Amino acid sequence: MAAVTRVFVARMAGLSVFGPDGESIGRVRDVVAGLSVRRRPPRVLGLVVELATRRRIFVPMLRVTRIEAGAVTLATGSVNLRQFHKRPNELLVLGQLLDARVSAEGSPAVLVDAALEQTRTRDWQLTKLAVRDRTGRLGRRGPTRVVDWDQVSGLEFAEVTGRPQGVQQLLAMFDTMRAVDVASTLHGLPNKRRYEVAEALDDDRLADVVEELPEDDQKDLLDHLDDRRAADVLEAMNPDDAADLLAELSEVDKNRLLELMKPEESAPVKRLLAYSADTAGGLMTPEPLVVTPDATIAEALALARNPDLPIAVASVVFVCRPPNATPTGPYLGCVHLQRLLREPPSNLVAGALDTDLASLPPGAPLTELTRYFAAYNLVCGPVLDDEEHLIGAVTVDDLLDHLLPEGWRIGGLPDQDANQPTTGEAR
Structure with a gap:
């Protein structure tokens, strides 16, 4: 597919980034431009790329060789793997520029997109802006049009001066993203x-x-x-x-x-x-899947099909005497999802119980939890009180949250190169 020399920024969000040998590097999360002090188009400095570890790094535009409909390709060479931090003279196009209230050719408008265009010197600039007219009539949206950068006023220092900006463009983008990706953005x-x-x-x-x-x-x-x-x-x-x-x-x-x-x-x-946060009681969810022994396999599967349930929680149905809410009546055992799928729907869950699975006390520390999940190859385990009542369930993802280093969600795991000299360009 031919590379393009003009691309709108909103369409770049989430594009895969590949190295020169086709290896996957990450995804585009934003475009970094220099603040424009005059009415001339600002220069595009680079891309914010999110690695698989959730770390965000800066990739200079001189490393970008191709921008296609579905991917960005980088040239041979190293890049700086340190966490991206925006400088005062830089602007995040998606995060800060879109939805700004501007004046386009003298008419009030809202900026809805910006186009990168490669110049004769192979630099990239923000040359075109897509704007939507603000009609002021009962909130109705006006038409959208594309204009040159110098035909729009009110942009140069919008973020520096603190001018209010809307968030509709970001919200529209977030609608199609997982919660973890929205959090990262x-x-x-x-x-x-x-x-x-x-x-x-x-x-x-x-x-x-x-x-x-x-x-x-x-x-x-x-x-x-x-x-x-x-x-x-x-x-x-x-x-x-x-x-x-x-x-x-x-x-x-x-x-x-x-x-x-x-x-x-x-x-x-x-x-x-x-409970202490680093024990089974502190880690557990108090809302596991619970049925009574007279429930059918079909009823248990119906509970597990709830799309709002975390996958780990849906992997096991616990069987207890009433009441079903934690703390439940006496705990009888559990039925794993795979077993449920192999049983006739009309059978009772009581006939498919796993009564041999060990349970966890609420005071079990992280070391005991780690051994438990490794020994039984589980993703969800029951937590019982001293009277054998189910009070919750620990899932392996909650355990990992506490075992992984602090800050793993957004910044990724600790720097592989934290004690090594930077191999990429200085920024």
């Missing part, structure tokens, strides 16, 4: 922009994203939201994630937010807070 935005996005997302979506953010970002966003909204977001989070976040707050802030939560939502969170 949010982490790289300026605080002001991050708060605007958080305020625009609904509670459920924001809760999913907050669960994937580093601890410091979680606390920062929670502190920015008013108490009522913060409590609503905590209610929408998985109880174990909400408990982890609340445990990092002061006692005053934690208790205030717990009081604002609905009693039925705060009760499981309070139970989790009673």
